[in-house]
Amino acid sequence: RRRLIKYIIQNPTTLDDQTVKQIGSDLWQLQMLERYDLYRYWLLKYQQYLHYSVREARHAYNQAASALAEYYQEEDYYILKDSIIVAMTTTCAAKYHDVLEKLQSKIVIVEEAAAIFEAHIITALSTKCEHLILIGDHVQLRPSPSVYKLAHKYQMDVSLFERFIKNNFPNVRLNMQSNFLLFNQQC
Structure with missing residues (x-):
């Protein structure tokens, strides 16, 4: 058998x-x-x-x-098309790149730009972008790639924001920073 x-x-x-x-x-x-x-x-x-x-x-x-x-992307576009401000993470911006392209945003603001990979910022931009505003502190924060060899060889630990500043791209620095205090009003 x-x-x-x-x-x-x-x-x-x-x-x-x-x-x-x-x-x-x-x-x-x-x-x-x-x-x-x-x-x-x-x-x-x-x-x-x-x-x-x-x-x-x-x-x-x-x-x-x-x-x-x-x-779903079409639905998201119709939800966002009349919005004055659209806020999202860079991961979400990459996911919804087609929607952002249809929105044709002329101004893109990136907060904590010093800590964001260059590729993540680029994917958030549409072809109609006229103004890119990068906010952050390139001295204190840097992107943190997970593969050291790639980061060192291709300078992936340098953000687009830091590259602009190091290459004397027009920029404005704050001399004094203050934080907003948010108060909840009780009725």
């Missing part, structure tokens, strides 16, 4: 569609190995059918997911 199982596992079916059509309807007339060969043939055909079905289902799912994502 073990030899038979080992044989079945090691030797794939040699039957093809023509040979199977020639086999009669009485399977008991076949030798044991021929029956196992036929069984493996049926298994192979069933696996091919399942593989095809899963591939088709995956394709249909991907199309539906893509259509749904497009619908």
Whole structure:
């Protein structure tokens, strides 16, 4: 019995569609190995059918997911289009780049710009951007890449904000900073 199982596992079916059509309807007339060969043939055909079905289902799912994502982006655009100010994280800006592009924002303000990777700021910009305002402290904060070799070799630990300042790009510095105190009014 073990030899038979080992044989079945090691030797794939040699039957093809023509040979199977020639086999009669009485399977008991076949030798044991021929029956196992036929069984493996049926298994192979069933696996091919399942593989095809899963591939088709995956394709249909991907199309539906893509259509749904497009619908949600369109919905987000209609929610944001009449807004005066749109605020989001750089991760969200990358995710909603198409929506931001449709909004055609002319002014983009980036807070804590010294701690944000250059690529994250660039992805937040649309082609209609006329003014980029970067706010931050390039002396105290820097981006912190997770791979030291890449950071050192490609200077990824230097933000766009710091590059602008080091290259004498027009900038304004605050001499004194004060924090807003927020008070809750009770009625």
